Amino acid sequence: MSDILRIEHVPLTAADMALLRRCSRGKTLAAIAGLVMFLLLVATVLVIALLAWSEWRSLGGGDGVMVLLVGIGAGVGAIFFGRRLLRLPRAWGSVGRALKGRAPKQIVSGHLTGFGPGQRPGLSYVFGGQRVDVAVPFWNEVTSDTRSGARPVGAVALTDLPVRLHVLPLQPDAPGLLLGVDYPMSGQAVTSLEAISDADRDQVRGEELAVRKFFLWSALAMLAVSLFVPPLILLAALLALMGWVLGMRSPRLKRARYKHGVRGVVEEVVTYRLHMPNSPTVSLAHNYRVGGVMYRIDHLGPVATPGQRVEFEYVDAGPLGQRGLFFRIEDQPAMTL
Known part of the structure; x- marks a missing residue:
């Protein structure tokens, strides 16, 4: 089996641009929050430096060490947020060019032999001896640095078959954004769009x-x-x-007017671990690729595996995100969402 990867450059489709817009929602608020944190940390460093300069004789051994540690921590935090802010103009420019149709995507074709979490946050596709690392929409930071984000705790897929990756390079030194994956059975998936009923x-x-x-x-x-x-x-x-x-x-259900239905074969299952703020509670977020598209479906019960047929419905309320209505694995009862 040939390990040669074929790479084509093609324009973004309307669906690609819609996905990219959804990924970049809230970038202004995120930038403002990062700027506020940076300024607060810089102010903390300056206050500690001024305190140490004016009161250094009165600071005892323990107090001096504590002030020094707080200053170092604030300085490290300021450097972290400062570097993120410096990356924003370049990242925003890349996203803007793509949305204007000035940046083509790559279609990487080959025989998939391996799949799993990437070395960095994201996913890794293996084609024989070659590896392609990609960033995942909504889980990697598209509008700042695709090398940052959440790393999946589990990722399995159908392998030993030909696939086509739709990848949008945003920064030369970072993984491209995965827009979609074409598996041999992707075209068999069935999607529907219906008005939400009172029964729903x-x-x-x-x-x-x-x-x-x-x-x-x-x-x-x-x-x-x-x-x-x-x-x-x-x-x-x-x-x-x-x-x-x-x-x-x-x-979400108040704002939504239509529901989306999906039925097809599971091609990939990617699981992330979510930590609740200020709580030791941990939950798992399951993402299923069906028909070449990745869907996040939070449900109780067993997790579907690649090759199984599933059926589910969800509503899309725009900025409020998606909410599942039901999820069912073939020959099993519907699960609680």
Whole structure:
């Protein structure tokens, strides 16, 4: 089997540009947040330097070491955010040229022999003795540096078959952005677009209320136990608050008017680990490539494997993101989302 890679340069399609626009949403807010953090850290370094200069005689051994460590930490943070800010103009320029049709994408064709997480955040496709590292939309930082982002904890795919990678090079020294992958069975996937029905809204609302009831009943149980173990009343209050928040109506479903349906063979499964802020809780985010397109579907139950047929529906609420309606593996019941 030939290991030679064939590379073609072709213009971006409308679907490619739509994906790139979605990846670059919120770049201004992210830049402002980075600038604020940089200025705060620089101000911290300056204040510590001024304090050390004016009060250096009164600083004892322990206090002096603490001030020095805080200053070093703030300085390292300022350098980190400063380097990120310096990369923004170049990255934004690359994205802007691509959206104006001035930057072609590469179609890399070959016989896929291996697949997995990349050495950097992203994915790695192996064609015999050659490796192609790519950045993943929404998981790598497209508008700053595609070498940064989240690294998957697991990645499996169908191999030993011909594939075509659609890659958009954004920076010469960084992995290109993976826009799509053509597998031999990609053309067999079926997609649909339908208006959201009242039954869909009722189904989602029922799931939200079921979650609320679960947490409220758990809160009542903790409240009863707190009669004997008083500190558990705090846990009861937390469970009640979580039930109220998680049981609220989904803003995504409020804004969405249409639902998307997808049915086909799973070509890739990429899993990321998500850490909840200020919490030890960890969850897994499953991404399935079906029909050459990657979809993120958060669900409970078993994970589909490459080669299995799946069917799912989701709504797209623009800036609010996507929300799954249901997910089902062939010959298995629908899973809870």
